[in-house]
Amino acid sequence: MTGATETSPWPKALTPDFSALGSGAPLSREMACRLLRSDDEILPHLLGAARAAKERFKPGVITYSRKVFIPLTNLCRDYCGYCIFRRDPGDPGARTLSPEEVLELARQGEKLGCREALFSLGDKPELLFGEMRDTLRRLGYKSTLHYLEAMCELVLQETALLPHPNPGLMSTGWILRLSAVSPSMGLMLETTNAGLLRSGAAHDNAPDKLPAKRLRTIEAAGKQGVPFTTGLLIGIGETIEDRVDTLLAIRDLHDRYGHIQEIIVINDWGGVSPLTPDFINPEKPWPHLEQLRLRTEAKGFKLEQRLPVYPEFLPRILDRPGLLADRVRASADSQGYARRAA
């Protein structure tokens, strides 16, 4: 590794080893761990380098997706230690939305200019709860994923919203089925540390959080060319090394398949809802949209509303004829952002 170059954001005297950041070369694990341990003196330089990297790929713009949050069911077969979304059947607030409720939420969001219907739900609750199997039987579906697929299709047919499902682990077959009714989908990798499944840790009693299974789903999406959102969780008992390993695993998958459109928090505000609360993190409500615009512009960026699928991933959706491509085409402007309502 060489010393700081003229274009490096790193002051030579402070951090000569960090100079590779300015060169665009891939970060090593060792370097990434050192950066995450940066002290206050280094932090402004680190933020400057992050901003410079963001500007190289997304100059002048911060995006967000105006979305309506559709919590299809908060029953879940996993028990993640930090989760405040999930419920057991019979718990106060336990709920599976009916098709009418899904459509009503989507229509309200449509009126408020939303473009994304974010489907969040617990992972395969019918495997654990007879009550969920009864609900699905009453609704006429074999599994939660069958019901999700039908609700994505309903929203696609009846509204101008584009579905973005987050149903937990998916097989290749399910990724293919859902990709016919949604232009993008997501699964948080969360962590690559399988040790968090040990007794008493965050993923104790959460079989779907085995990192190898989640990596397999993200890889399967990559092989199918599905635009994919993922990310990591901070503060669940992981180490600095775990955070780095998780990010590097995502980088590795993207290097191989080119399908990761978003790693939650970098150059995008994520999903912002003018209608429904954030059911996953209700203690951190979304900022008001106008405030978001003012604060983004105060930092010298333009705020752009995007679709659930990022602009650079639109061509692979538009190439497939059918209702989904028609809806995406109708929703996108010439740059691939959300078309403004007339």
Ligand code: SF4
């Ligand atoms: S899988 Fe998701 S919904 Fe289920 S407990 Fe874990 S974080 Fe909550």
